[in-house]
Amino acid sequence: MTMFKPKLNLQAIVSVAVMLIVAFLVILPMVFLVEESLNVGDPMAFPPQEYGIANYIAMFDEDLHVLVNTVVIALMATVMAILIGFTLAWILTRTNVPYRDKLERLMELPYYMTPLVGALAWSIIAGPKSGFINQLWKAGGNSGDLVDIYSHFGIAWIMALFEGTVAFVMIAASMKSMDPALEESARVMGASKLRTMLTVTLPLVMPGVLGATLFVFAEMLGSFAAALVIGIPARIYVITTAIWDSTLSYPPDYGRASAMGLALFVVMFGTLTFYRWRINKGSFTTISGKAFRPRPMDMGRLAWLFFGVCILYVLVAVVLPLAALIFTSLQRFATVILSQAEFTLANYQTALSLGPVRVALVNSLSLGFGVATIGVVLMAFLVWIIYRSRIVGRGVIEYLAMFPQAVPRLVFGLALLWAWINMPIPIYGTLWLLGLAYLTVMLPLGVRTLAGVVLQIDKSLEECARVCGAGWLYQMRTVTLPLLKPGILAAWLLIFMACVRELGVSVFLMGPNAKVIAPSIVAAFASSGTELTAAMALIQTATVIVALAILFRLSRGVTKELS
């Protein structure tokens, strides 16, 4: 016989401890950032000697063009991404396009390409003068440049290509969850295909599209890689690159950077909150929890045209950039003249033997392994607390764990930088801090992935173990963890990939003795030749592709097991 709630007391302690740790990782850096943004005295002094709002005023006084650029580029990119996403979602869920299942899988690829690699590739494809497209244009007897990626539109184009996948996934989900009977009953009432589309399908899908628009717009505001690679050489600054720039100036203006970062955070947070509110309001929810397989419309010959559209997207977002990078990485000279190509493997040799690059690659891989391994254990624990236990305050823990999602990565990097410079624990400039930072920013990804698995597991599977006489630990070991295994592996791979390609936090926290790959690629792009950068980017991409291949194989295994 045991006393009343003895385990609950232990649980309460665990709960408070977890809450404090997560809050320490997630909220504390933001507090430091707020404090620094109000610093109008010596920018390097902490705590600040003088407080004021001069940094915020300066943003509107001196950097108004940056804000305008940010909004213009984000809007352009959002419109393009939604157009891409909507078109693809409609084709892949509502038409009888051939090879639909395979195409759907292919649509995920751009997401894993990363905007950084995409931006590098597109600077090679569509750069002025030496860009492949312009070389071909001139070879065709024309003069001047056909395209110039170093423009507002160019930045937006790259962002849209790689965010298009996200829009596709979100819109497709809302289209898939629509009961086909809603459309069929319109047809039965005598409405034509077109009329059904206009009066039933579109109004029902619209909330999903609007939701995706808000979400994508928020992401675009905080996006960094394309603006960094393309924007800085073109002297087109958006808010993320302006933040980055003010920390590089001498003396670094952390106050200004923090103020801009917070402003960006507030706008992004507001947009995401509005998005969530819209989703939850759900007066229009077509999502009934049940996934329908809508009856696809017969498109006849047009189906092949739609097939072509899907392939075109993959070509433009994945194949073409990869081909350009591979081609460039095999060249002897930096500026590639298509007619005088000279092939060599020397760049890979250089990339792999060049001390700093090799170290950066090894560091990134080790961080990926370490963070993914420790991360899944911690996140599985968090997920269990949030969705399975009855601990008071699990809602708060969930909120805290998902919080980093609402903070632009770069701003979070800045916050972590400022927090850990001023922390009495001397890990700034080491891999330890990078690891800790990765762990923090990967929380939403890991928790979301694992939660998906946990929620699928019927609660009575666990309860049954208890009734059979198993204690909590025994139940975790024999029932919960084995059931979670496929999900845990998938989460591990996702976190690993995300670590290897991490840029926003890494640029701020990387020390001279703790370099990682993504910022090194950016540095190489700025200082050495395109051909070496291309080789590095491809090595990074190859790592991600290997992990992705395992993930795909694994997830197929999982679906097979479930069916």
Place this chain on the structure above:
Amino acid sequence: MNTRIDVSDLVIRYGDATAVNGVSFTVGQGEHLTLLGPSGCGKTTTLRAIAGLEQPASGRISVDGKAMFDGARKINVPAEERGVSMVFQSYAVWPHMTVFDNVAYGLRVRKQSKDEIKKNVERALDLVQMRHLADRGASKLSGGQQQRVALARAIAFSPTVVLFDEPLSNLDAKLRAEMRVELRELQRRLGITSVYVTHDQEEALAISDRVIVMNVGVIEQIGTPEQIYNSPKSRFVADFVGSANLIKGGLTAPGTFLTEGGVTLKVTAPHTPHGKETEVALRTAYINLEPQAGDNQVPGTVRQRLFHGDFVQYIVECALGRLIVRRPPTQLLSEGAAVTVSFSPEHCVLLEG
């Protein structure tokens, strides 16, 4: 009969909502007790509280004389230490284990030797005729097979008390009927004390020693299946269990009931009448359509006939209102036929209120 399970004044709350509001009952040694009621009546919550999966707000639960929960003495034994077993509605058969491992789970927890485990698992699998599938992965079983594995697992470690949470509700009708028979047989053979939850009144009547009818968190009636069916206490029980006609009116003398339509009926009261009763219940199956000596008799006309196969349902209009009457399909009456509605006073049950 020795008391195995004793539940008293049980109250269970979810936030502000009270799911179970002061429920008390006992279950005797080897008895099969069923909690019956519509969804949301608190039956499953009560069962889960006995298992230790739900924490009550107050009350007492004891098993074999040992307090498992006692709100006043602040005792709450965790589920794994209660020694009761349970079959879940979703079966909860672990998909990552074989049939054998599933059944062996409780035995391994109890650190039995390999030989004992093998012996006990095989015994349990034999009881549900699943031994030939012992090495099969549990995810490759049909619904009925999963149900059997869940049952074998629940009895493998020889628990004295087994709880059943709507174990047959996910099976199709034919299989459900079969399993019902098997379950009853198994329960008798092993002498297990069991508490069974279902919303299916037919199932409850068929397999139970005693039935508890619950509604909105309280007990409406406790009794044997025959008592519940023949002498419903309340309008809810009469309506929920079986099918009954409810006739409004009032007592004029003991055993004499004047309906609103002005008909005087001889009725029986299972309880001591308090005089304020307003309704009598009349089972649809207990009504004859030709006059029987000593019965209440009312002339009427058949308005509708629905042929169900196993029975024929008539709607008969008479001075008592529109009565539903179920007769065997041997003699069919046509719509419009003049009949005499006739039923014995003992089947005309005065409801308590």
